[in-house]
Amino acid sequence: MNLLKIKLIKALFKASWFPIIPQFAMLTVFVLLIIGGLGVTTDDPVLAGWLRDTNLSNLIVWSYWWPIIIIAAIVFGRLWCTVCPVELITYWASRIGLRLKVPHLLKSGWIVTIFYTLIWIIGVHTLAINRIPHQMALYLLFLMILAIDISLIFHKRAFCSYVCPVGHLLGLYALISPFEWRADDPSICKSCKTKDCVVKKNHYRLIRRSCTSNLYPATINDNRDCLLCSQCLKTCPYENIRFSARRPFADFFTGVNLRPAEVGFILLVGAFVVFEILSEWSVSFEIMMWLPYLFTDAIGITGTLANFVSATIMFVVVPILVLLVVAALAKLASGRKAAPFGMTVKTFALLLLPTIAGAHIIKSILKMSSRVPYWRSALIDPKGIETAQKIAAGTLVPDKSVTDTLTPAVGFTSAAVLLIALTVTMLILRRSVVVRKNSLGVKIILLLGVLAYWAIFGLTIFKWRFG
Ligand code: SF4
Ligand code: SF4
Incomplete structure (x- = not known):
């Protein structure tokens, strides 16, 4: 539509x-x-x-x-x-x-x-x-x-x-979004003589600008780069643009080709989201910080430097190691015809994305619901220094009744989001054009890798909220 x-x-x-x-x-x-x-x-x-x-x-x-x-x-x-x-x-x-x-x-x-x-x-x-x-x-x-x-x-x-x-x-x-911005009829674009949506002379107009995100609406394949700025719609003499509803996750089932740097970006975000979710609960936080603390204690650093080193371990070293282990196992599992490294890691990153996005949604809901108690005082004292001093001294206790009321709903929503992410990942694994290019052995390794990643959130959320 x-x-x-x-x-x-x-x-x-x-x-x-x-x-x-x-x-x-x-x-x-x-x-x-x-x-x-x-x-x-x-x-x-x-x-x-x-x-x-x-x-x-x-x-x-x-x-x-x-x-x-x-x-x-x-x-x-x-x-x-x-x-x-x-x-x-x-x-x-x-x-x-x-x-x-x-x-x-x-x-x-x-x-x-x-x-x-x-x-x-x-x-x-x-x-x-x-x-x-x-x-x-x-x-x-x-x-x-x-x-x-x-x-x-x-x-x-x-x-x-x-x-x-x-x-x-x-x-x-945006790859997940159930909406897409595309040319309505690519054949009209093909026969269009003026190409107002891409011509250089329109690049610096304030209104009816041609696309400065390097897109040609007739060939947009996925949602990554379009800002929904509507300039191409304004400039097109035929109004040949549609903003239509589609199947959620649609881009995952076509041949979306992640750039190598995007694989790195996804792994980083994946690690950040693990940190964000696991640090909400003291038990999972301690487990997560075991390795970084072990290392910083061993080399005897504290304070800001220790924070820097811990973050480097969590967000750079561990994701790279995970990626290398998955790629090595995939190579072993692919038999005589070894799977290309690039294809394996791109598929792995694509399969991780629904779980990462799901965890990000959970983190967002947790954050918004847990910060409700601070609105009242922040509106009275916008700088917040006095309020923070009072809370630290124990003379002011934020009213957490709204957050407490929301807690069961947040728990169930989090569980539902995670289960949806898992179901969609299984569907992508079965039907995506990108995944199909991999051999069965590689697919099994990728499945195990994604399940292990999903389990980090699954175990944390289910144990923390329902345990
Ligand atoms: S909406 Fe904006 S970013 Fe998207 S294709 Fe049109 S001009 Fe480019
Ligand atoms: S967030 Fe703002 S600055 Fe960043 S890509 Fe989007 S429009 Fe550009």
Whole structure:
């Protein structure tokens, strides 16, 4: 069903003020969030733990904005990118910039993978951008400045296409979405003489721009790169675009070809999600941290350096080892005709994605529901320092009654999401064009690998919430 046949939706996407006005609105919110975080800091790790939830900006950014855009990407595609204020800023910057061609290294995707790794290892686990509001504000400012710099140098949406880790992650989750943005009738595109949706002369128009995400609607095969910005619909003289409902996970069953850097990115996200879920429960947290603590204790480091080394072990060393073990076993299992390494790891990453997305949804729900008690005090004291001090001193106890009421529903939703992820993975394993290219032996190894990964969440959620 083409949603653009619904008058209201079509009018929205065709409107010349869309998405510019929402982008301006988001830019205002973005600036307010930065202002609300700047200067709010502490050296006390206990206070930082509370400040994370008591500062209004921090509460909104990490406990609501981030979870909501993750869920929105899984349901609708890159909906956040449609209204993202950074896209608007990069548009203006690239309009006046040098407009150089993007080098191959940037296009390869490894830069964004490395950038995302650094955000987690240095940003989150060393500088605590997720706990200290001041660091969060600097991080958002840094992203904006980086986006402007990249856009002043390179042409089109270079930052969105090759550098932004948010967009990259949302693009991968958009593969799951039950909606797709495509050319309605590719034969019309074929016979179209003007090609308004791709021509260079339209690249820097504010409205009715040609696609600066390097897409030609007639050949879009999957949801990874489309920002749903609606510019191609506005510029097409035939309005030959559809935004239609489809089978969820549809892209997994066709020949979606992950880039090598995306495999690395998926493994990283997979490790981050393990960390996020397992750190919600003290028992699973201790099990997860056993190896990193063993190592940091053995070499005698503490504090920030120990955090950095632990994060490197969890997010880089362990995923690489897991990947190598799976690839080695797949090679052994493939018999005389050895499975190509690239094909094995791409298939493995693709099969992991539903479980990773499911775990991310669970984490998002857990986070949003567990932070409800902090809204009241954050609205009264937006900086959150006094509230954090009172909570740390025990003179203020957040009212957790809403969270407690939600707990059973959260538990059942988490279990349901995990079971759906497992069922879909089995279907992909049976029917996906990509998986079918692998031999039976390889498929068995990949199945065991994915089951082992799924079991990390399955055991944690079922034991923690229902045990
Ligand atoms: S890719 Fe990043 S900067 Fe671009 S629109 Fe999406 S979130 Fe915004
Ligand atoms: S294909 Fe159309 S909607 Fe998608 S990013 Fe390009 S111009 Fe925007």
